[in-house]
Amino acid sequence: MTNRQIIIADLPTDALTPDHFKMIETEMPQPGEGELLLRVILMSIDAANRSWLRGATYRAAVTAGDAMPTYAVCEVVTSNSPKIAAGDIVAAEAVWADHVVAKAHKVQKLPRVETLSHLMSVYGIAGKTAFHGLMSIGRPMAGETVLVSAAAGSVGGYVGQIAKALGCRVVGIAGGPDKCQWVIDQFGFDACLDYHEKGLGKALATACPDGVDIYFDNVGGKVLETALNVMNERGRVVCCGAISQYDTDSPFGPRNLPGAIVVKRLKMEGFIVTDFAKDDAKCLRAMGHWVSTGQIKVTEDIVDGLENAPHALIGLLAGDNKGKRMVRVAADPR
């Protein structure tokens, strides 16, 4: 029995291409004491994958010859731990492969849901990030206006749909007219503005006639600067990410910071999803409710086949996904 694995053939120095990856076959890994053999079912494809190839971040750098790391939903094939049984579905830090070995205490048992891929999207990191950031930092109230950047991304769509469910006016920002229209059609945003167009400030003022009470910021940079200008007094800026600043050597500092914070008495606050783990059950119950009522539509961008993982990542970096992108390595075993 062999095991397919995708390794980094060469570290990219510029744009990522398929040549930077190589599929190899190895022997099937054997789990030791306290370990599990996992079958990889779904692999999360994230912009962060690319950043791991640039050097150490919150994880060690990935170098040539390493298998590409990934967050994955897996089925337990063999368990050498009393706490996990064969057949369990778990979340694990895995690699791009058919099978991996993991320590039992490092995986997380996942609940049974009807559609397994939802554990990667609405009930996964994307949905939890949207819920916790919006609810715990943004604290939306019916009648308020919520602005969301990267609105077509994996988190932004949930932020807008939750805010709509709560009675807010919701305006998105995304790249390109197609994505903007899709955000409106798919998620029911009241408006969505293309940041590639000139005059974003004026467009925002028009789309948000009562100003903005909550800005859910996934991008930072100039879009943040522009958004701060339309914030209302005592508005809240949920600092979720700064994707516009990740791939540059000359970061842009919003010139109205901290001035706008002082004058408008804004609150800006950052978080990561695990800060609110204590509220995860509440999040999953609420998201499940809104999925059941149709107020949250789950959009997933599933690429089939381990061998297509490099293309899935390269395409994501070019912005060709709509909704949460993942690679399906194996069918749902249930």
Added chain:
Amino acid sequence: MTNRQIIIADLPTDALTPDHFKMIETEMPQPGEGELLLRVILMSIDAANRSWLRGATYRAAVTAGDAMPTYAVCEVVTSNSPKIAAGDIVAAEAVWADHVVAKAHKVQKLPRVETLSHLMSVYGIAGKTAFHGLMSIGRPMAGETVLVSAAAGSVGGYVGQIAKALGCRVVGIAGGPDKCQWVIDQFGFDACLDYHEKGLGKALATACPDGVDIYFDNVGGKVLETALNVMNERGRVVCCGAISQYDTDSPFGPRNLPGAIVVKRLKMEGFIVTDFAKDDAKCLRAMGHWVSTGQIKVTEDIVDGLENAPHALIGLLAGDNKGKRMVRVAADPR
């Protein structure tokens, strides 16, 4: 009987100069029904004065031909209101002038304190701003490290002294070695760094070996950028002012915003002192206690003469004051 008044001759587009002001003489204003004629005794000189000349903030913009607004402690000369008597000492929104007319319901009767100027400093806006910002947004805890910019300014000294009284390590930032030494000697800061010196980042790291939990920011700009680099996870940035950005046409945006907020899960929040008016009594009681124990020293920087108000403000913007700056227009009548 005439009344001297200082008006804005020309709105500044860059650095403020004496030519932007003009002293004029007008007729003595006459109070109508429900109004008061006030003799201005003390005028508060604040960096915020400069920001009012930049456009509408939390108050309407001040334009050419307007008298310069100011917060003032005044004596009531004539009262056309049953609630206020001639001879009362009141706080009022006034202008740079010998006399002003104010609506009786808009002034605030002040308590009798031994030293009238303390109503402008420790028991006035400076002391309240320090107390409310530090306590309600910063939320200091014994053992934490508090960093304060404009530490020799009217607010910074109180922030540091309150934090010391609560058991925090307190590090200041000020302009020039003399001011820094004075902050340490006068207010008991553990350290005070000169932002004119190169290597502020390294000096901060050395002065704050456990990082910074609360940064009370009065200045914005590059000092804010540097301070963000030494903040601890879940640190709080109290956004009180951005004095480095008020007197320029080319504002500097901290390039690590919002990145540092996201990665360290910081909270940045702005406020103005009246947001916390409901806690004013608590503030005055606490400040009175610390003054009585000697834990808070009151330092005032009093400039005599209405005609010197422009120089007092221009000097303040250049950082030449130590402690709360005010202009004494008339002697304490008592």
